[in-house]
Amino acid sequence: MSDALPASRLTLPAPAKLNRMLHITGRRADGYHELQTLFQFLDHGDTLHLAPRDDGKIRLTPGIAGVAPEENLIVRAARRLQAESGCPLGADIHLEKRLPMGGGLGGGSSDAATTLLGLDALWRLGLTLERLAALGLALGADVPVFVHGHAAWAEGIGERLTPVTLDTPWFVVVHPGIEVATPAVFRAPELTRHTPPITMARALQGGASSWRNDCEATVRALYPPVAAALDWLSERAPTMLTGTGACVFARLATEEQADRLLAEIGGRWKAFKARGLNRSPLHDVLDR
Numbered sequence: 615m616s617d618a619l620p621a622s623r624l625t626l627p628a629p630a631k632l633n634r635m636l637h638i639t640g641r642r643a644d645g646y647h648e649l650q651t652l653f654q655f656l657d658h659g660d661t662l663h664l665a666p667r668d669d670g671k672i673r674l675t676p677g678i679a680g681v682a683p684e685e686n687l688i689v690r691a692a693r694r695l696q697a698e699s700g701c702p703l704g705a706d707i708h709l710e711k712r713l714p715m716g717g718g719l720g721g722g723s724s725d726a727a728t729t730l731l732g733l734d735a736l737w738r739l740g741l742t743l744e745r746l747a748a749l750g751l752a753l754g755a756d757v758p759v760f761v762h763g764h765a766a767w768a769e770g771i772g773e774r775l776t777p778v779t780l781d782t783p784w785f786v787v788v789h790p791g792i793e794v795a796t797p798a799v800f801r802a803p804e805l806t807r808h809t810p811p812i813t814m815a816r817a818l819q820g821g822a823s824s825w826r827n828d829c830e831a832t833v834r835a836l837y838p839p840v841a842a843a844l845d846w847l848s849e850r851a852p853t854m855l856t857g858t859g860a861c862v863f864a865r866l867a868t869e870e871q872a873d874r875l876l877a878e879i880g881g882r883w884k885a886f887k888a889r890g891l892n893r894s895p896l897h898d899v900l901d902r
């Protein structure tokens with residue numbers, strides 16, 4: 615690391631993810647659930663602007679309503695990176711938030727991963743993706759896939775990753791207007807926790823029409839607005855829940871079909887269209 619303050623500043627994407635399928639295969643002694651899931655990125659997400667500071671302070675603007683600065687995953691990621699590397703530099707970080715919170719789109723995890731990779735570059739630390747992913751895992755189960763930046767088959771709690779290449783359809787993502795608390799879904803007694811593990815080859819061979827999300831029945835029961843959005847969209851295109859919700863996504867073959875569906879949704883819900891991506895746009899920008 616050089617002594618001089620690096621002059622550069624970076625504008626970086628923090629893309630959303632979808633869980634194209636999600637099975638719950640068990641529960642560990644610490645309460646965390648063993649999953650098998652396929653992660654894919656979207657060409658839609660938050661944007662972070664990062665600039666180094668020479669006084670070691672981490673300043674985030676604007677804050678997120680309801681999230682204290684020291685709890686914000688961006689600030690926590692920056693502090694962990696300082697602690698891990700001993701770097702004396704700080705950062706000014708400006709967040710353009712587009713992804714709904716508690717949406718199952720991994721917004722907070724993606725913001726954390728973009729912070730780790732962005733500050734590693736700005737502070738010229740040269741940490742490996744493996745080390746950054748290990749740092750990130752302590753912040754959230756979904757951080758490692760955003761750090762590695764490739765669509766993946768994930769096992770464990772989401773940290774054992776194998777890169778995959780999935781179909782890249784268009785999606786219409788609908789936010790049913792409520793926030794789902796991930797811990798509440800994982801605490802629910804009726805959640806199915808014993809789907810027999812399958813091989814990655816079998817999951818991929820079945821293809822999109824065979825994929826499902828084990829959280830769906832529980833989320834439907836706990837959050838009727840999610841059930842309503844799933845029912846309405848399913849009549850128009852193959853539709854699934856991402857993560858533990860609240861967002862649901864319809865799969866379309868063409869952008870025109872996505873536009874038609876968005877038009878039909880009108881003002882009923884907040885919704886956006888996006889294309890599935892097998893490589894994170896963050897890694898395209900940073901060329902990692």
Ligand SMILES: C[C@](O)(CO)[C@H](O)COP(=O)(O)OP(=O)(O)OC[C@H]1O[C@@H](n2ccc(N)nc2=O)[C@H](O)[C@@H]1O
Binds near residue numbers: 753772
């Ligand atoms: C379900 C997924 O959306 C799939 O992508 C994610 O694994 C959830 O990731 P996340 O929102 O980053 O969740 P975390 O902040 O790691 O965990 C929130 C809470 O959900 C529960 N949790 C989460 C992940 C997991 N594999 N098992 C769990 O039981 C735990 O009670 C945990 O305290």
Ligand SMILES: Nc1ncnc2c1ncn2[C@@H]1O[C@H](COP(=O)(O)OP(=O)(O)OP(=O)(O)O)[C@@H](O)[C@H]1O
Binds near residue numbers: 754
């Ligand atoms: N930078 C951040 N962006 C969003 N949420 C944050 C951030 N920092 C902390 N949080 C907290 O994390 C919680 C989960 O946010 P997030 O957007 O990651 O949910 P999610 O899309 O459901 O994620 P997942 O798919 O990983 O379950 C929020 O409710 C909020 O309290």
